[in-house]
Amino acid sequence: MPEALMAKVFTQEEREKIKGQVVELVRLSGRETLRQLEAKTGATRYLMSV
Structure with missing residues (x-):
């Protein structure tokens, strides 16, 4: 998977x-x-729950 598409851990x-x-x-x-x-933040519900 290209690095640009991977979420930061x-x-x-x-x-x-x-x-x-x-x-x-x-x-x-x-x-x-x-x-x-x-x-506004770029933080999705998914990102906040991981």
């Missing part, structure tokens, strides 16, 4: 940091749909 520490940033973004931006947040 994050360490547990990196995932926690990213989740914290997403939580802060949600807190600051108020109510938005998951689709809007995904568009």
Whole structure:
């Protein structure tokens, strides 16, 4: 598989940091749909659950 198509594997520490940033973004931006947040951050529900 070409490297450009492979998802980066994050360490547990990196995932926690990213989740914290997403939580802060949600807190600051108020109510938005998951689709809007995904568009802003590039983080999909799948990426956050892996």
